[in-house]
Amino acid sequence: MSGKCKAGGDDAMQPLSQISRIWQVPDASQAYTTGVSLHSHTSFSVETLNFVHAVCSSVPFVDKIVAHYARVSKERYNLTLDFDTAHxxxxxxxxxxxxxxxxxxLSLxxxxxxxxxxxxxxxxxxxxxxxxVARRIPFSVxxxxPFRKTAFHMGIHNLPSEEAAGWMERFERFTAAPDDQELRRMLRELDSxxxxxxxxxxxxxxxxxxxDDNHxxxxxxxLAQNNGQIHALELNGLxxxxxxxxxxxxxxRWSQLLISGGDRHGLEPNAxxxxxxxxxxxxxxxxxRVERQSHVLFLEQYARPWEQRILESTLDAVSDHPQFSPGWQRWDERAFHLDGTGEMRSMAELWPRGKAPLALRAAIQCVRLLRHRALASALSLAAPRVNVDALDADAMQEIA
Structure with a gap:
């Protein structure tokens, strides 16, 4: 089964978004020659530790261990664990x-x-x-x-090679000192x-x-200020x-096109x-941009229970990966916190004896056990403030 979403409005070229589910239409890709993966992350992305902290704090006993070491860190080393700046x-x-x-x-x-x-x-x-093999990859970010009380994430894809570095400098300056008029100017320039x-x-x-209401x-x-320079809204695979x-x-409502975006952070490919x-x-x-047509294909992994997918993505962050390069194998080599002097360092460098305390290692191991789906389901773990109902067929009917 697949569906089409045609936005309202009177423009000659109406946005036409087609959405398919591979578990309903296994041959959905047969009429096409190319698949486009948009919005995924690598080791160069900096991600807040707030989310991992929230998951760990929701596990019985693990939450107490995390709280204990927060106290020890403050009392012994005068170091306040800050999960906002840590990443x-x-x-x-x-x-x-x-x-x-x-x-x-390629497998499709x-x-x-x-x-x-x-x-x-x-x-x-x-x-x-x-x-x-990757020489054609676009410069994208x-x-x-930042916008008023919040901030939005914008996928800027395929910057001109000779201008990409300059645009990154402008993005950085704007993020540090946001201004509505400057944002409109920048988006108009990008749109041109x-x-x-x-x-x-x-x-x-x-x-x-x-x-939710403020957001x-x-x-x-x-959107009232910038919709004219936005080419599509993302259906996010995560x-x-x-x-x-x-x-x-x-x-x-905004006569916009829909587009895919997997938002992969862990080891599962874009959904x-x-x-x-x-x-x-x-x-x-x-x-x-011109033809205003988009066909989004949801893949098998999206049909899995949402909580399990979020949990597994989190577990990818706190797992060791011995097949990776030295210096990037242990979870604490990929997690960072300010030291007592205000310098950002890997947690592996911050441990007093070169490795995480035994109780904390045991707690991390307990969290890793949640990769077992039956245990994850039994504990009903999910990220706070986000829908936690299992993804079922009915939940997908309006998407496809």
Whole structure:
């Protein structure tokens, strides 16, 4: 089964979004030659530890161990554990992330186009361009855009090679000192570059926890000012089906196109892709911007219970990966916190004896056991403030 979402309005070229589910339509990709992976992250993304802390704190006994070491850290070392400034980085190095997305698309019998969007940097595509298999990868980024009481994440794809570094400097300056008029100028400039694709990522998600009503109000203000320069709204492969249905309604209200965005952070490849018959990313951008057509395919992993997928993505962050390069194998080599002098260092460097305390290691091991689906289901773990109902067929009916 597949469905089409046509936005309202009187423009000659109406946005036409087609959404399919591979478990309902196994041959959905047969009429296409190319799959496009949008919005995924590599080891260059900086991710807050708040989320991992929230999951660990929801596990019986583990929450007490975390609280204990927070007290010990303060009393013995005068170091306050700060999960807002502390961060972790996704486990996959750029080539590993690229190959994960590429191979998934190849397994569908499609030629792959992959656009990686780390948070506020383009280090991954810069490195990947030196490798023959990835030389066509676009310069893309997930730009953090402060706006009034909150911030929005925008996927800026396919920046011109000769201008990419300059744009990154401008993005950084804006994020440090946001201004509504400057934002409009920047988006108009980006929109004037035919090869650039501008996507509003996971627009419904109240990521900065200002409250659903406040977030909805700021989102409407943001779109009222900038909708004309946004080319598509993202159906996010890591967000719940109910939230994606809200994005569909948002697209109808604002006459917007829908587009895929997997938002992969761990070892599971993106849960949705775009289907097309073009052979280059710039041609795909034209299909979205000019022809206003998009076919989003949700893949098998999206049909799995949402809580388990979120949990497993979190577990990827706190697991050791001995197959990785030295210095990037242990979870505490990929997690960072300020030391007593205010310098950001890996947690592996901060442990007094070179490794995490025994009780904390035991707690982490308990969390890792939750990878067992039966135990995860029994404990009913999920991220706070997000829908926790299991994803079932009925929940997907309005998406496809």
């Amino acid at each position: 972790w980085r996704p486990p996959l190095l750029p080539l590993m992330a690229f190959e994960l997305e590429r191979k998934q698309i 019998g499609l030629d792959p186009l992959v656009s990686i969007t780390d948070h506020d940097n383009i280090h991954a595509p810069m490195l990947l361009r030196t490798i023959p 997930e730009w953090t855009v 570059i035919p090869q650039v694709l501008i996507v509003l990522n996971h627009p419904i998600w109240d990521l900065y926890k200002i409250g 909805a109000m700021e989102l409407d203000r943001f 967000r719940h089906a109910r939230e994606n249905r809200q994005v569909m309604e948002l697209a109808r 949705n892709i775009n289907l097309t018959n073009v052979t280059s990313f710039s041609a795909f951008v034209r299909e979205i």
